Amino acid sequence: MESIDREPGRRPTIRPDERVTMSHGGGGRATAELIRRIFAPHFANPLLEQGHDVARLERPEGRIVVSTDGHVISPLFFPGGDIGSLAVHGTLNDVAMGGARPIALTAGFVIEEGFALADLERIAASMGAAARRAGVPIATGDTKVVERGKGDGVFITTTGIGVVPDGVEIGPDRLAAGQAVLLSGTLGDHGVAILSQRQGLEFGTTIRSDSAALHRMVADMVAAAPGLALLRDPTRGGLSATLNELVEGTRLGIAIDEAAIPVRGEVASACELLGLDPLHIANEGKLVCICDARDAEPLLAVMRRHPEGREAVRIGSVTAEQPGFVRMTTAIGGTRIVDWLSGEQLPRIC
Amino acid sequence: MESIDREPGRRPTIRPDERVTMSHGGGGRATAELIRRIFAPHFANPLLEQGHDVARLERPEGRIVVSTDGHVISPLFFPGGDIGSLAVHGTLNDVAMGGARPIALTAGFVIEEGFALADLERIAASMGAAARRAGVPIATGDTKVVERGKGDGVFITTTGIGVVPDGVEIGPDRLAAGQAVLLSGTLGDHGVAILSQRQGLEFGTTIRSDSAALHRMVADMVAAAPGLALLRDPTRGGLSATLNELVEGTRLGIAIDEAAIPVRGEVASACELLGLDPLHIANEGKLVCICDARDAEPLLAVMRRHPEGREAVRIGSVTAEQPGFVRMTTAIGGTRIVDWLSGEQLPRIC
Amino acid sequence: MKYVEEFRDRALAERLAATIRAEVDPARDYNFMEFCGGHTHAIFRYGVQDLVPANVHFVHGPGCPVCILPIRRLDDAIELVERHGVILCSYGDMLRVPASKRRSLMSVKAEGGDVRMVYSTLDALDVARKNPDREVVFLGIGFETTTPPTALAIRQAEIEGLTNFSVFCNHVLTPAAIRHILDAPEIDPAQAVRLDGFLGPSHVSAVIGSEPYEFLSESYAKPVVIAGFEPLDVLHSVLMLIRQVNEGRVAVENQYARVVTREGNTRAQALVAEIFERRAAFEWRGLGSVPDSALSIRESYGAFDAERRFALSAKTSREVKSCECPAILRGVKKPKDCKLFGTVCTPDNPMGSCMVSSEGACAAYWTYRRAETLAEMAADRACVAAGLEDAA
Amino acid sequence: MKYVEEFRDRALAERLAATIRAEVDPARDYNFMEFCGGHTHAIFRYGVQDLVPANVHFVHGPGCPVCILPIRRLDDAIELVERHGVILCSYGDMLRVPASKRRSLMSVKAEGGDVRMVYSTLDALDVARKNPDREVVFLGIGFETTTPPTALAIRQAEIEGLTNFSVFCNHVLTPAAIRHILDAPEIDPAQAVRLDGFLGPSHVSAVIGSEPYEFLSESYAKPVVIAGFEPLDVLHSVLMLIRQVNEGRVAVENQYARVVTREGNTRAQALVAEIFERRAAFEWRGLGSVPDSALSIRESYGAFDAERRFALSAKTSREVKSCECPAILRGVKKPKDCKLFGTVCTPDNPMGSCMVSSEGACAAYWTYRRAETLAEMAADRACVAAGLEDAA
Amino acid sequence: MCLAIPARVTALHDDAMATVSLGGVVKTISVALLDRVAVGDYVLLHVGYALHTISEAEAERTLAMMAEGGLLEAEIAEMADGAGEAA
Amino acid sequence: MCLAIPARVTALHDDAMATVSLGGVVKTISVALLDRVAVGDYVLLHVGYALHTISEAEAERTLAMMAEGGLLEAEIAEMADGAGEAA
Numbered sequence A, B: 001m002e003s004i005d006r007e008p009g010r011r012p013t014i015r016p017d018e019r020v021t022m023s024h025g026g027g028g029r030a031t032a033e034l035i036r037r038i039f040a041p042h043f044a045n046p047l048l049e050q051g052h053d054v055a056r057l058e059r060p061e062g063r064i065v066v067s068t069d070g071h072v073i074s075p076l077f078f079p080g081g082d083i084g085s086l087a088v089h090g091t092l093n094d095v096a097m098g099g100a101r102p103i104a105l106t107a108g109f110v111i112e113e114g115f116a117l118a119d120l121e122r123i124a125a126s127m128g129a130a131a132r133r134a135g136v137p138i139a140t141g142d143t144k145v146v147e148r149g150k151g152d153g154v155f156i157t158t159t160g161i162g163v164v165p166d167g168v169e170i171g172p173d174r175l176a177a178g179q180a181v182l183l184s185g186t187l188g189d190h191g192v193a194i195l196s197q198r199q200g201l202e203f204g205t206t207i208r209s210d211s212a213a214l215h216r217m218v219a220d221m222v223a224a225a226p227g228l229a230l231l232r233d234p235t236r237g238g239l240s241a242t243l244n245e246l247v248e249g250t251r252l253g254i255a256i257d258e259a260a261i262p263v264r265g266e267v268a269s270a271c272e273l274l275g276l277d278p279l280h281i282a283n284e285g286k287l288v289c290i291c292d293a294r295d296a297e298p299l300l301a302v303m304r305r306h307p308e309g310r311e312a313v314r315i316g317s318v319t320a321e322q323p324g325f326v327r328m329t330t331a332i333g334g335t336r337i338v339d340w341l342s343g344e345q346l347p348r349i350c
Numbered sequence C, D: 001m002k003y004v005e006e007f008r009d010r011a012l013a014e015r016l017a018a019t020i021r022a023e024v025d026p027a028r029d030y031n032f033m034e035f036c037g038g039h040t041h042a043i044f045r046y047g048v049q050d051l052v053p054a055n056v057h058f059v060h061g062p063g064c065p066v067c068i069l070p071i072r073r074l075d076d077a078i079e080l081v082e083r084h085g086v087i088l089c090s091y092g093d094m095l096r097v098p099a100s101k102r103r104s105l106m107s108v109k110a111e112g113g114d115v116r117m118v119y120s121t122l123d124a125l126d127v128a129r130k131n132p133d134r135e136v137v138f139l140g141i142g143f144e145t146t147t148p149p150t151a152l153a154i155r156q157a158e159i160e161g162l163t164n165f166s167v168f169c170n171h172v173l174t175p176a177a178i179r180h181i182l183d184a185p186e187i188d189p190a191q192a193v194r195l196d197g198f199l200g201p202s203h204v205s206a207v208i209g210s211e212p213y214e215f216l217s218e219s220y221a222k223p224v225v226i227a228g229f230e231p232l233d234v235l236h237s238v239l240m241l242i243r244q245v246n247e248g249r250v251a252v253e254n255q256y257a258r259v260v261t262r263e264g265n266t267r268a269q270a271l272v273a274e275i276f277e278r279r280a281a282f283e284w285r286g287l288g289s290v291p292d293s294a295l296s297i298r299e300s301y302g303a304f305d306a307e308r309r310f311a312l313s314a315k316t317s318r319e320v321k322s323c324e325c326p327a328i329l330r331g332v333k334k335p336k337d338c339k340l341f342g343t344v345c346t347p348d349n350p351m352g353s354c355m356v357s358s359e360g361a362c363a364a365y366w367t368y369r370r371a372e373t374l375a376e377m378a379a380d381r382a383c384v385a386a387g388l389e390d391a392a
Numbered sequence E, F: 001m002c003l004a005i006p007a008r009v010t011a012l013h014d015d016a017m018a019t020v021s022l023g024g025v026v027k028t029i030s031v032a033l034l035d036r037v038a039v040g041d042y043v044l045l046h047v048g049y050a051l052h053t054i055s056e057a058e059a060e061r062t063l064a065m066m067a068e069g070g071l072l073e074a075e076i077a078e079m080a081d082g083a084g085e086a087a
């Protein structure tokens, strides 16, 4: 967005046959025009209107945190969202998982030659709306165009900047045996919504991605229990990756209860159909919170006041036993390890 | 890098036949392993070792700035650099162009299935080295894998965070007639080094990319002339895009002198060969500085003390005449507009 | 989901477990082989072991078609992609299985080979329709359950005249393998395990019926219970086996009566018989060459047979030397008996197919019971060390 | 670069300019047509206008093969890609030129058409070698300069038996076009411009020599100076033309003697003659159908002729209605006379080829002299408005 | 190799295809391997094909047996004779 | 259509190919269109092919003429006769 036009307003309509060409990535007037037509109107905010390649934020009150994520999802549009809103929510959530209040986002686009401008605008509109809803500006951005066959529609890398209030010290080093493990809601909705659209797997479902920004809920949680130990969003790799990352190679374990973990019926069914495990499936609007056991109920109460946390539950505890492992009591009362995924989860027939 | 291993050190060697597979992007153990083997050893720094998806920086002393850029260059390795060092320098420079001291970088990788792990490691090593030389840590990152044919080796989106000292107010609104336009060195080295490697255009040249981090030189410039009006790096689109962006639609013009603009002989020759204009060609280690005329000589003296600014010169002035245009006195003493590129610059035979 | 959740009910599970505890003879061991990887997976995923007494042992059989496919056949599939340039359509299960030289269909794809994951033979046919200029080969693997869909695909290809479609057939037959395991002479007698009964195949039986297992009770005097794949089905079937053992009965019982009949799906059987014929013998990993244990495509459908259509080179495919998959597939070793387990061999870097397939015993132990297994291995090593010290 | 930088020397330029200023007759106008787009580009890129007196006028001719290619031929090229599925190899110059319906080779590529930019016919041959299963068509455009490389490529393809290679030939001939412009009857006489001399083609002449222009002095009594493409060459040639005019002489003079001879490159001429033959007539944008003004591939090389090889449909290709390219290419209008210039038509959104090619007059005015041109246009509009007010 | 799950047939189409529902998830499958199938039937779905119908009566009976803590005494003799019965 | 630039031949290869240098930039081109060419010659390079050799003598003469402020008087008659001469 090196050159957001300083007089927005006049926005020519996008013709349905207009496509991104290599020219749009040349850095010349066509690039500026693309930005002016597609991004500027939807992202409009004072930071972006500084008209500079670099966005200047105010002096933050607290330590700053930063997080980045590339979004390469296919299909680009799916029930409950699209790559644009996802790229906003995903990074806002990563910042929020640091206990921080997000103050700005950046967006880097890698667009494949031939991509329909109308689709790009739809994505920009969705991003802009998600950022506005979240109250966090897209402060600066970048667009690159790659030749047809060297990309996949659009990739969006977003980076989020946040400010951590003093006194909040969240991090994996804060884990201790006896702490409670909370989950903000149902597992697998995002991944199943995506799979349902994937070529060759198509199935019908009413499941929508849970893609949502969690920072407002987190702000309330941090206010209610500033000493909470850890927040994580179980995205790619699902709950199993999130929990295993925390304990692998440490002196702590985690014990969870399969019966306590909320999974929607259709999500469970889709997983049975494809031979997948809901614990491995990506979520985009859920969080795991680890806190002192005595903070568990107050925090659940806070979470349940937010739409994103309405189904929040305690699913387990941090333990000193079986360090390095996540252990689960199964639906029938047996036990097993919850391993994390090896490689990507492939639909299977065995 | 959600899960940088907390015990680095043991690093299995990369076999030459190892390639990135979709598994490496699944978010499970293979992803963590990729990060542990390839990125962690080269990027090692305390921020990354927080082991959290979000990096926590210290409370900054000043306003913070942020900038982002996607890097999609082909070929990935070129004389004078590679996509890794370029991704570091490019974003450091954008931060520096805000008059800021860069304090952290983030890196988002989109890797094509089948990419050689050894090449990925080479890139990671180059990035790590560039970041260390610059004294700026890669605080956090992300890796995604896309199917073969849906990417182009590696794309890297970097975001930089910087701190602007109080009193420094750099921005396009600071331009005024009579200011001097300075250029830190020769034009076109990066673009020509890339073109020389491009399939179907191959030519031999000793030209190397000028890819370099400019923030140290900028720090000295800002210290010498805190009131300088503007800094820009003439990257994609070249000097012409940079200057046109500044004046288009404003009440100011810029006048430059072709004879004053340094261009290496081989760069000029390559441009003649391909019918390109050095003013449109990308640079990755140059800056344009706009400042009060009386600051021009002191600033040039500061610049020339740095290897990146050894050939710094004044190339022109901001004017009130022909507002909105960049005008150039040509080599033979005529005049013309310097337009910015329409679309990408294509080699031509006419 | 109806007919799924009911069979995962915790209260019912506890009730069945209590009955088992009450009925087992504590003075003896019960060794039951679950032939099917599907059972192996259910046992581990739900921790069924935790609900049965310690003297009831599950012996994991060779009923995972991914695990028993010789590495040579996978190398052949890779040759189809790399030398013959075909589009190879495969179920997701096969993609990460190690072939020779640390390769896999996944790595072949990463190197540019055109390998496509399909969910169904319906999708493979679609790939062939959409790529009329390319040869499209479906990698057919699986037991009797999975064969009829392959048969239908071949018939459909013939009807449509899809001349660019063929099948690389690796379909195998369950009863022959069970018989082979029980024909002791072919298995190292020192390693032989005394089996007290079988959890009989679940979905295989939906197709072939329970009748083909009757030789087990008749000729080998082994109790069999055809068992569903849900955890309660497993518990229930174990109880039924314990009762047969305790009562000295030997019969083929059918716990999975909601799906399995004595005769099975005769329509599917007829279709399979039309298109396939028995191979005289087929190599099973772990079992060696097993007579009458696999299918090939009949001459009359030879146009759709990738083995006839493409010349496949002779090759010497070698398994990883220390991999114990063969013994594990015969039920004579457990994953903890493999010294590569968990050190060199993990699901990220599998040395054998049993570490890849979600029905493989090594994968099951790793994924669901790693903590216990590693602890047992350490204990075993300590014993050995202690023994050596004692001896010294 | 030797033979380049010397001819861009500022001191020499000033000296030539001073001589020109001294020698021009201020009482008259000098209208010199630079036939070649290469001259147009040099004049604008270096601001040569600023060094000559106001009564020396450059009239821009049709010497830009991109600009004069009828839109129909480009639509044909697109049809080769989209209907015949060929790989179309093109010089970069053609990629952004507008075809019918706001399309271009660039947008066709963005939509998935296999259009590849090449720098040389050597590269196009390489594409054909590397894609033996695909038809590869080289889009041949250009004057006599660019034709020999196309001829060599066809000969090479024949030698190698590259049967998948062909050329869509649009090569055109310079002298025929100059003659056509001077044959006033075919051009609207009201618009006709009195030309006092020609800056003769530079690199075209390297191939065909200066002899083919002698008809200009002999039959049309027009001074000609074959002029190099560097800015000093242009200034020098202008001086030479001014001297001919002032002295009443009419001759073909050769300023570009370092490259151009009277006979040119006879080897290249012979090669072109072997492979190509003259078309009876060819449509030029702006000039209409011009006899003997283009080449086609001889029957004996017909296998390499894309026009013979692929059936191209009849099509009605239409130029943008208000685009003044045709009149500009004849030298009777200037870009400022086009009401689309700079408003609807810009290099990002070109309505005519003259706004795309870097040799096009509209692109030159836009890129190098936009400020002045827009100011002139505003002044013209003010005059018209004033005139109307006076009349009222 | 035999991942297969129960699905309810909600519509029958040409070419021996059918729409099924699995706990709300809707999928188009082939029923070409079945002799007969009706809307409302539960079938066992494997790799896109229905392999067999599911007997509701047998399912209930099995659940009832489990609830009794294993086999109903009355069942033993019957089961020993051979396989049960599916619709 | 006629972007062409002077390049110095630094090596001759088989198949009528040559290496040329343009102010330090090295490129492989075809010299198949030239009757004769030698290492050290300057040629006019267009789309990968040498179109003509460049006459150093004529170049010097032209520069000299320009330096004289146009044509040398002595040249006029000669030029009027026709074209100059290239090597």
Ligand code: SF4
Pocket (backbone or CB within 6 Å): C320, C322, C323, C324, C325, C328, C335, C338, C339, C340, C341, C342, C345, C346, C350, C351, C352, C353, C354, C355, C362
């Ligand atoms: S652990 Fe690995 S190497 Fe050992 S038997 Fe299992 S698959 Fe083979």
Ligand code: SF4
Pocket (backbone or CB within 6 Å): D320, D322, D323, D324, D325, D328, D335, D338, D339, D340, D341, D342, D345, D346, D350, D351, D352, D353, D354, D355, D362
């Ligand atoms: S400005 Fe555009 S529309 Fe007008 S003549 Fe030139 S090319 Fe044609």
Ligand SMILES: [Mg+2]
Pocket (backbone or CB within 6 Å): A067, A068, A069, A094, B053, B141, B142
């Ligand atoms: Mg992240």
Ligand SMILES: [Mg+2]
Pocket (backbone or CB within 6 Å): A069, A090, A091, A093, A094, A235
């Ligand atoms: Mg994230």
Ligand SMILES: [Mg+2]
Pocket (backbone or CB within 6 Å): A093, A094, A097, A232, A233, A234, A235, B053
């Ligand atoms: Mg996260």
Ligand SMILES: [Mg+2]
Pocket (backbone or CB within 6 Å): A001, A002, A053, A141, A142, A143, B068, B069, B070
């Ligand atoms: Mg940018």
Ligand SMILES: [Mg+2]
Pocket (backbone or CB within 6 Å): A148, A149, A150, A151, A152, A153, B149, B150
């Ligand atoms: Mg693509």
Ligand SMILES: [Mg+2]
Pocket (backbone or CB within 6 Å): A053, A054, A141, A142, B067, B068, B069, B094
């Ligand atoms: Mg940037």
Ligand SMILES: [Mg+2]
Pocket (backbone or CB within 6 Å): B069, B090, B091, B093, B094, B235
């Ligand atoms: Mg940059």
Ligand SMILES: [Mg+2]
Pocket (backbone or CB within 6 Å): A068, A069, A070, B001, B002, B053, B141, B142, B143
């Ligand atoms: Mg990430």
Ligand SMILES: [Mg+2]
Pocket (backbone or CB within 6 Å): A149, A150, B112, B148, B149, B150, B151, B152, B153
């Ligand atoms: Mg690619």
Ligand SMILES: [Mg+2]
Pocket (backbone or CB within 6 Å): A053, B093, B094, B097, B232, B233, B234, B235
């Ligand atoms: Mg920049």
